[in-house]
Amino acid sequence: MKIISLLGATGSIGTQTLDIIREHPDRFQLGAMSVGKNIELARKFIHEFKPRLVSVQNYQDCTTLNAEFPNTKFTFGDEGLIEVAIYEQAEILVNAVLGSVGLNPTLQAIENGKVIAIANKETLVTAGHLVMDAAKRNHVPLLPVDSEHSAIFQALQGEKHKNIERLILTASGGSFRDRSRAELQDVTVEDALNHPNWSMGAKITIDSATMMNKGLEVIEAHWLFNMPYEKIDVLLHKESIIHSMVEYHDSSIIAQLGTPDMRVPIQFALTYPDRAPLPSSNRLNLAQIGKLHFQEMDVERFRCLQFAYHAGNEGGTMPTALNAANEVAVAAFLEGKIRFLQIEELIEKALNAHQTIEHPSLATIQEVDKETRQYVRSLL
Numbered sequence: 095m096k097i098i099s100l101l102g103a104t105g106s107i108g109t110q111t112l113d114i115i116r117e118h119p120d121r122f123q124l125g126a127m128s129v130g131k132n133i134e135l136a137r138k139f140i141h142e143f144k145p146r147l148v149s150v151q152n153y154q155d156c157t158t159l160n161a162e163f164p165n166t167k168f169t170f171g172d173e174g175l176i177e178v179a180i181y182e183q184a185e186i187l188v189n190a191v192l193g194s195v196g197l198n199p200t201l202q203a204i205e206n207g208k209v210i211a212i213a214n215k216e217t218l219v220t221a222g223h224l225v226m227d228a229a230k231r232n233h234v235p236l237l238p239v240d241s242e243h244s245a246i247f248q249a250l251q252g253e254k255h256k257n258i259e260r261l262i263l264t265a266s267g268g269s270f271r272d273r274s275r276a277e278l279q280d281v282t283v284e285d286a287l288n289h290p291n292w293s294m295g296a297k298i299t300i301d302s303a304t305m306m307n308k309g310l311e312v313i314e315a316h317w318l319f320n321m322p323y324e325k326i327d328v329l330l331h332k333e334s335i336i337h338s339m340v341e342y343h344d345s346s347i348i349a350q351l352g353t354p355d356m357r358v359p360i361q362f363a364l365t366y367p368d369r370a371p372l373p374s375s376n377r378l379n380l381a382q383i384g385k386l387h388f389q390e391m392d393v394e395r396f397r398c399l400q401f402a403y404h405a406g407n408e409g410g411t412m413p414t415a416l417n418a419a420n421e422v423a424v425a426a427f428l429e430g431k432i433r434f435l436q437i438e439e440l441i442e443k444a445l446n447a448h449q450t451i452e453h454p455s456l457a458t459i460q461e462v463d464k465e466t467r468q469y470v471r472s473l474l
Contacts, residue, residue: 099184103127107190126181149174179203211363213239222317237363244359245337245350264331268302309402330389418466419444
């Protein structure tokens with residue numbers, strides 16, 4: 095029985111993690127969880143899974159729930175996230191929160207020896223060097239939950255790092271993959287949220303449409319697999335059947351295939367190095383699919399991917415600025431304050447304005463994050 099701490103229980107990855115716990119009550123138990131403002135869903139999860147510790151976003155919700163569930167300990171805010179992350183009885187932390195708020199809890203969990211199942215891109219994007227150094231120092235494994243990084247992780251099992259030629263991340267192309275840049279001028283939020291393959295949260299779906307999601311995954315892959323950026327490629331693959339690939343020196347390519355179902359990589363992270371049945375997932379039928387399609391990635395069409403490679407190669411605090419600018423820009427688009435193509439315009443301005451600081455501390459990263467957000471908001 096593995097006891098799990100879950101950051102971001104009411105989000106897309108969080109709810110699917112709870113699906114896995116629900117499907118395997120003999121293997122997993124929810125010990126602690128954090129939620130944001132979706133208190134109704136939180137109530138449902140508390141009733142069903144009976145976690146011992148729950149963190150909410152604000153004090154008022156904490157007080158309300160505390161009166162309703164006397165057998166559960168409640169906490170709130172940033173300190174609450176850390177309490178959940180380092181929950182003493184938990185063996186593994188699933189970090190499924192959105193944004194850079196997941197960084198400090200992850201570092202604290204690593205220092206407390208927790209296995210990290212990481213679905214929070216921003217943690218590695220903004221502070222990959224700090225996270226990987228802490229994991230190495232504390233002998234803590236980081237198990238990827240993103241389907242692309244899980245695919246690479248699986249394709250690397252039993253292989254030697256020295257034999258890797260390159261990593262190939264696949265990209266669906268998002269909601270607008272068949273549209274030219276000219277056709278993106280007046281797209282709506284509803285258009286952007288209509289992803290053809292995956293059911294994800296709003297922010298990640300927009301990131302998929304701009305291809306920033308794949309750019310952040312490139313930076314993640316750099317840190318997770320200790321791979322230089324020139325050996326990380328992105329390939330457009332509309333079906334989302336091949337989730338990613340590893341090419342080796344001898345020209346062999348090992349790929350991981352499956353239907354688009356995030357529960358598969360989530361469960362693999364939770365059961366690793368074992369596997370468990372997942373009866374509720376649809377089996378892949380290649381004969382039924384018939385064909386798979388691939389295209390080279392056009393970085394002029396998807397400029398956010400180009401920004402991510404630039405930020406990753408620049409290093410230091412540049413990826414922090416990239417992520418912060420993107421979060422503010424995407425939020426502004428979702429709120430109807432800017433047009434779709436203005437997302438990348440704001441990000442480009444933020445990157446051009448940022449002066450890179452090499453080997454930043456956590457305090458420096460947090461300050462750059464704050465300053466970049468303020469700068470982008472001043473442009474709105």
